[in-house]
Every structure is written in structure tokens, then in C-alpha cells.
């Protein structure tokens with residue numbers, strides 16, 4: 001019997017990288033259903049197919065996580081089909097090129113805050129509404145970053161968003177404990193995903209810099225390494241873990 005046996009699971013940013021790896025692992029750990037969300041419909045379809053090939057049940061939901069009515073509809077659609085939700089992995093995010101703080105345009109700052117922080121607020125809001133409506137219980141994991149603890153050079157927007165996710169996580173953990181709902185954050189290190197390769201095969205300069213600074217043994221994490229912690233936090237094995245921020249980087253942040 002898997003650690004997620006019989007649960008209905010939501011995953012954002014599920015078209016690739018950490019989200020796709022988590023969707024697959026939720027399924028192989030026995031989820032009743034995994035609802036994969038992303039704005040990239042083509043890659044999302046491939047990720048869902050991988051889940052089905054592994055014997056899981058998957059649906060695809062193509063929308064922008066900054067669009068509140070679309071977020072609400074996603075959850076309504078999943079509840080209409082599956083009857084409830086049990087776990088959510090709020091993981092979608094973007095990473096833009098680095099810019100000196102004093103040269104950063106407001107619009108660029110606000111774009112990253114919208115996608116990486118406001119979207120997590122929106123997902124949490126509608127997930128909590130549903131979890132409370134159905135009588136409580138449930139587990140939520142949000143993807144922050146090492147940049148949630150240590151500033152990422154040239155990335156004030158990303159750093160602010162990822163710090164903010166830790167605040168939202170603790171807020172939910174504190175306020176919804178009485179409903180039996182847990183909320184934790186994971187802080188991945190440098191992980192080999194499309195985000196690090198800027199759409200191509202080569203690592204971006206920022207990824208190389210991050211690898212130099214935070215991976216003293218020069219090794220990228222695999223998406224499955226990070227996904228394993230998200231899935232574990234959603235499982236009953238982590239039922240006493242709430243409001244925590246768990247760094248998944250092999251210890252790189254200590255250097």
C-alpha cells in the first residue's frame with residue numbers, strides 16, 4: 001500500500017521538472033487521482049500520459065495560476081469529478097534573468113511576485129475553502145527555494161517571493177491547524193529542470209553560478225529527489241509536521 005493511498009491530489013507546475021516528477025510519484029504511491037495543472041498544455045499532456053502509463057489516474061487543467069477564477073474552477077472541476085481533494089502541491093514558478101536591484105523595473109518585479117507568490121496565495125485560498133467545506137483534514141506543500149532563506153544575487157523579486165511563501169505557509173499552518181489541515185514548504189537546491197536550462201540544453205549562467213555556490217560537490221539534484229520530500233510531507237507519515245520549511249539540497253546551503 002502506498003503512502004498516498006486513495007488521496008485526491010492537486011499539483012501546479014506539473015508540466016515538467018519538479019511538478020511532473022511529483023505527479024508521477026503521488027500516483028505510484030497510490031493516489032486515487034492526480035490533477036495536473038500548468039499553463040503549458042502540450043507538456044502537461046505528456047506529463048499526464050506518463051502518470052497513466054505508470055498505472056495512475058490523471059487529469060490535465062491548463063490555466064495561468066495568477067488567474068483567480070481559473071484557479072477556483074480547477075478545484076471545482078476536480079471536486080465535481082472526484083468528490084473531494086486531499087493534498088495539494090503548489091509548485092508553479094518562474095525565474096527571470098538576473099538584474100542589479102537598482103536597475104530592476106517595477107513591472108518585472110511585479111511579474112515574478114504575481115507568478116511565484118500571489119499564485120500561491122490564490123491556490124491556498126481556494127484549496128482551504130474546499131478542505132474546510134468538506135469537513136477539514138488535508139495536507140498542502142508549497143515550493144519555496146534556497147532563495148527563501150539566502151538572497152539569490154540579482155533576483156530581488158524571486159528572493160522576496162520565495163521568502164513570502166514561507167510566511168504564507170506558517171500563516172496557514174497556524175490558522176488551519178484546528179481544521180486538521182497541515183501546510184509545509186520545501187526549499188529545493190539547484191535541481192536539473194527546464195528552469196535551469198532556459199528552454200535549451202545548456203545550463204543558464206545563473207544555474208552555473210548557483211551550482212558553484214550551493215553545490216560544493218558540483219552535483220545537480222534530480223527532480224525526483226525534491227518530489228520525494230513533497231510527497232512524504234503530504235503523507236500520513238508526516239502527520240505531525242506542520243508549518244515547517246524543509247531544505248532539500250543535500251546540505252549545499254551550509255556552504
Ligand SMILES: NC(=O)c1ccc[n+]([C@@H]2O[C@H](COP(=O)([O-])OP(=O)(O)OC[C@H]3O[C@@H](n4cnc5c(N)ncnc54)[C@H](O)[C@@H]3O)[C@@H](O)[C@H]2O)c1
Nearest residue numbers: 013015016017018039064065092093145190191193194195
Ligand atoms: N530548479 C531549481 O533549481 C529550483 C530551485 C529552487 C526552487 N525551484 C522552484 O521549483 C518550482 C518548480 O520549478 P522547476 O525547477 O521544476 O521548473 P520548471 O520550469 O520545469 O517548472 C515550472 C512549471 O511552472 C509552470 N508555470 C510557470 N508559470 C506559470 C503560470 N503563470 N501558470 C501556470 N503554470 C506556470 C511552467 O510552465 C513549468 O511547467 C518553482 O516554483 C521554482 O521556483 C526550482
